[in-house]
Amino acid sequence: MASAKIQEQIDHGAVPNHVSNVCPKGTKMHLLEVGWLEADEGFVLRGGNTSLNSTKDKAFVNKRRQLPMYCVLIDHPIEGVILWETGCGKDYPEVWGPQVADVFSRVRYEPQHELDAAIEATGHKIEDVKKIIIGHLHLDHAGGLDMFLDRKDVEIWVHDLELRSAFWSVATGADVGVYLKHYLKLDLNWKTFDERTMDFCQGITLHHLPGHTDGLIGMQINLAETGTYLFISDHCHVIENVSRKSCRNEKPFANLDSGGTVFRRVGLLATTRRGSDRRRD
Numbered sequence: 001m002a003s004a005k006i007q008e009q010i011d012h013g014a015v016p017n018h019v020s021n022v023c024p025k026g027t028k029m030h031l032l033e034v035g036w037l038e039a040d041e042g043f044v045l046r047g048g049n050t051s052l053n054s055t056k057d058k059a060f061v062n063k064r065r066q067l068p069m070y071c072v073l074i075d076h077p078i079e080g081v082i083l084w085e086t087g088c089g090k091d092y093p094e095v096w097g098p099q100v101a102d103v104f105s106r107v108r109y110e111p112q113h114e115l116d117a118a119i120e121a122t123g124h125k126i127e128d129v130k131k132i133i134i135g136h137l138h139l140d141h142a143g144g145l146d147m148f149l150d151r152k153d154v155e156i157w158v159h160d161l162e163l164r165s166a167f168w169s170v171a172t173g174a175d176v177g178v179y180l181k182h183y184l185k186l187d188l189n190w191k192t193f194d195e196r197t198m199d200f201c202q203g204i205t206l207h208h209l210p211g212h213t214d215g216l217i218g219m220q221i222n223l224a225e226t227g228t229y230l231f232i233s234d235h236c237h238v239i240e241n242v243s244r245k246s247c248r249n250e251k252p253f254a255n256l257d258s259g260g261t262v263f264r265r266v267g268l269l270a271t272t273r274r275g276s277d278r279r280r281d
């Protein structure tokens with residue numbers, strides 16, 4: 001949380017660096033729905049579906065959670081069409097294999113959820129995409145890169161640490177199943193940065209948010225009329241990861257050394273905004 005005094009200054013017109021970078025007039029942002037996964041709650045909420053001593057002899061039905069996969073398309077007057085993440089790719093069950101597809105099942109995938117169809121619904125074509133930013137390279141966020149394998153003209157931006165760990169993972173077989181060589185191809189037009197915060201272009205700032213993976217990034221977009229949006233990939237999976245004060249007890253998969261600190265940074269980003277902007281959760 002921003003201190004009360006800092007927030008008071010912001011309310012009176014002070015503009016911190018991470019909100020002064022505002023998109024040019026005419027920028028449009030579209031959310032794309034690209035399918036739904038379902039998994040046991042224990043994968044997204046720390047302590048989910050676990051027993052207590054008092055309940056150890058009782059039978060219960062495991063809670064399951066449905067998780068939307070989404071991308072963000074930004075129609076930027078200067079940069080052209082930018083895509084935030086790609087979803088899981090069309091042939092998910094075959095590409096991921098039966099074990100992963102059993103753990104994270106794609107329970108809803110209709111023709112309109114295919115990436116090219118979802119982009120077309122915004123009035124653009126997949127050929128219009130000029131740059132892709134990937135929050136992290138797990139297969140449900142980057143699997144759709146398989147639609148760009150012959151597109152040398154498209155820049156694919158990730159954090160330096162994410163590219164290294166994804167390729168290392170595929171090369172050594174570590175973390176097998178979550179990074180796949182199906183879309184991690186050397187001849188894609190990869191671009192990386194290693195700063196903690198980078199102004200990607202006018203109105204879009206990228207933040208390194210390690211925890212779920214070492215190189216995970218979030219994208220902050222400041223729209224001139226509708227305000228600030230922060231997309232944080234798998235930094236949080238479900239609303240409970242956000243709404244309580246710490247992710248330490250709320251989220252499995254996290255590197256806890258950095259998770260708590262980073263979580264507080266996200267909280268700060270979410271609360272220090274221009275005047276009328278407020279967090280939307």
Ligand SMILES: [Zn+2]
Nearest residue numbers: 136138212234
């Ligand atoms: Zn992930």
